[in-house]
Amino acid sequence: MATIRDVAKLAGVSVATVSRVLNGSSKVSQQSREAVLKAQHELDFHLNASARTLARKDSEIIGVTVSDLSDPYFGCMVKACENAARRLSCSLIVCQGFHEEQREIVAIDTLLTHHCRGLIVHALTIPDDRMADYLRRVPSMVLINREVPGFEDRCVNIDNEKGEYLAVCQLIAAGHRHIAYIGSRHSILDAKERLTGYRRAMQEHGLSCPPQLMVADEPSLEGGIRAARELLARGVYFSAVAVYNDTMAAGSMSVFNSRGLQIPADISMVGFDDLLLARCLNPQLSTITNPVEEMGEAAVQLSNSLYLKQPAPYTLPNFDVRFVPRATIAAPAAQPWTDKLSPRPQKAAGESRAAAAFRRAQQELSGR
Amino acid sequence: MATIRDVAKLAGVSVATVSRVLNGSSKVSQQSREAVLKAQHELDFHLNASARTLARKDSEIIGVTVSDLSDPYFGCMVKACENAARRLSCSLIVCQGFHEEQREIVAIDTLLTHHCRGLIVHALTIPDDRMADYLRRVPSMVLINREVPGFEDRCVNIDNEKGEYLAVCQLIAAGHRHIAYIGSRHSILDAKERLTGYRRAMQEHGLSCPPQLMVADEPSLEGGIRAARELLARGVYFSAVAVYNDTMAAGSMSVFNSRGLQIPADISMVGFDDLLLARCLNPQLSTITNPVEEMGEAAVQLSNSLYLKQPAPYTLPNFDVRFVPRATIAAPAAQPWTDKLSPRPQKAAGESRAAAAFRRAQQELSGR
């Protein structure tokens, strides 16, 4: 592998001159510049990033950890991070934590070893105190989708509570009173905040949120499927469901569909995140925007600002959470098969199609 | 920032000993080891990856370029790459090319500057000869989803033609004879191969593929929407559509749905890639597997094997493309509104619902 010395020799100049040319310094004669570029091309030379890092004491690397890149949510986030990094002429290192404490720690340690200029960390299983430790020791570390007490200004977050509140208000505005909630079983901030948003919306409208209407599972397609089954199996009436995120909503919707329950005629739904997926579902899913690209971008900006110890550090924007009206919310059917919590509906003469579908689903799924 | 010297001093040993401890060398007394680890912890010391790279002449970095991380297809790919890299105790640098030649070149140059141990390149706009240049100069570079003549053994690919052939054969087996094709307008290998697969399947079954039944657009949700509209606007009869990928299929399906055309009763569909999305659609999309995670994994293996100049280099596995039966294929309706290519159907007395839907869609979309 050619080094800067080889280039210098071939171009007939000193290494300093080569370095100056390759870094775009102005103090170089046209003649030297051309000789150097020619030699570089001839030797197919590329500066060695490690050597440069060592000499400059700046890695020009932004590190980011996410839980799983195959989740489009993180794909969007990392996309935005890479773009922002490039604008700072940095490269991006990505590690995955997969929601396991050990792997999250390995991921962060990897980034530390690379002496990243900025660190964007999405790690939800590492406990607060350990996270606080990291934050204290690594000034340019920024957290995403999490809030560690005492470090609020280094956490990039949306107002999840407000988002879910908006979502549930829309259901209520459409006339629903029996609104179920399918949540995430991860004990993370998002999950708690969104649940709180649901509760607040219900309470503010004088509605109760009985535990039979709340269910939690993995925040994945499969989790959504299981959660919807569980909900039906309980045999409790609901005319609408607010779901933790779009992916779970997709899973739930497929269960309802396959059970003959029509969306939104029989059940209204609202998701969260506004993934591409939401527009692909049939009917298209009403949901809440989650400006994940802006968050990734902001996280990089903030981290860079911390790294540079700017006197006026970057201030996080107010991320917008908005309701996106699409096709999964309608007024509840005029005649629900019951308007009380009733765990075991009986077949009634002249029951409606929807009531029959509910009843059949409940009977099959409750395992008898 | 603490260095290995600080640790050595604090632990009362030489830097060599510290290095040995931190690299897990066996030739260290228990006593020294403990002293070093204690000092490391006290100083919160992390080895400097750049310095190590320089000394070892091995960056322990795998570089990968993709076009766009927000595309779940690449998300899955990069996920697998990161996992494979980690198993080789390497970190992963990701760059995005966004289907623009300049950005693809910048991406590759970035990786070269980092003197990556392995390079996985997804770059479709850089011309073959330039790509060949890179491959010649960088022995551990591996291409993905592309084939450059003379470097077939360094290209990781699936049999796209076979996949699309299988897909179309399924439609034919279900009884379809008027099968449209919605393709990608990118002039890349995948697109060509899949189109060839479609053609071959049609020809082998004595069916023609008239140009009116073929349309191409961006391989995105929006592209799928536009393509489906274009197809309907042409007013040519088809009872099934084979689509370049699942994302376009999702877009197309939403158009058909919103026009009152039922899937699969009126139109059968088959996608390609078997993304999570395919299972979220309603009805669930029949498609072709694309083992993208295995490919990412294999690409890293191959690249590493080339880097190590292994006498028996890693041999690429045969990637499996399979048809995944789901819910979007049914027999064609018994009585199509016409069985000829007929650009302007007239309203007929007693036309079927499907025929009416087709006619209306055509009239509205053809712009009159």
Next chain:
DNA sequence: CATATAATTGTAAACGTTTACATACCAGTA
């Protein structure tokens, strides 16, 4: 106790850049 051998430790030279500083050169001016 002397010696041989093994285990542990230390010294110092790379690795490929950047950049402060020194030097050389040149044009313009007195």
Next chain:
DNA sequence: TACTGGTATGTAAACGTTTACAATTATATG
């Protein structure tokens, strides 16, 4: 001509590791 000031260039010391080799210490053996 001598001097000034600026521009272009070169020299060499960092940067933080690894690792070959040398040196030291401990252990076993006769």
